[in-house]
Amino acid sequence: MSNLAELQARLARFESEHAIRACMNRYMALCDALDASTPLDELADLFTREALWEGKGAKYANSFGGYRGREAIRAMFATYMKTPAHFALNVHFLTSELIEVDDDGALGSWVMLQASTFASGASHLNAARLSVRFAEEEGAWRMAHFQTENLFSRPVSAWSSEAELPVPNRPAE
16 A cells, blocks of 8 residues: 555544544534434434444343334434423533444444433433444444443432532632
């Protein structure tokens, strides 16, 4: 392979990684704001036509189950689109990213931390391992197989507090 061909292949891989990262980022942003006004078609279009979305492991398989096909995934997310919103607060944090692109598509993995408060006022902290296979379809990288597996999960009392932040060497008032 010539130097130019090697550079072109590397550039294509970096561009693919960027597009995959942007797809995952948009998915999380839409999930953070999931309510009756969420652009459901945009959310569904992040998945391939024959995608599989599934909870993995005993806790998430029982809680979420699995959905095959873009339309089934769309219908699952539609159940969250109500007033009042299921989530009063929902924030996803992704870390430990690894994206590997090859001739067959791409695999991505992340560790996710999710802080949520529900319409009921209850709050929850979840950590999960995400394993996602991506494929190019209709000119875009999309999720072809999304797996979320719970690492830990627990209720918490509240996310925001009026208590002062502990700051070292802060002068007394």
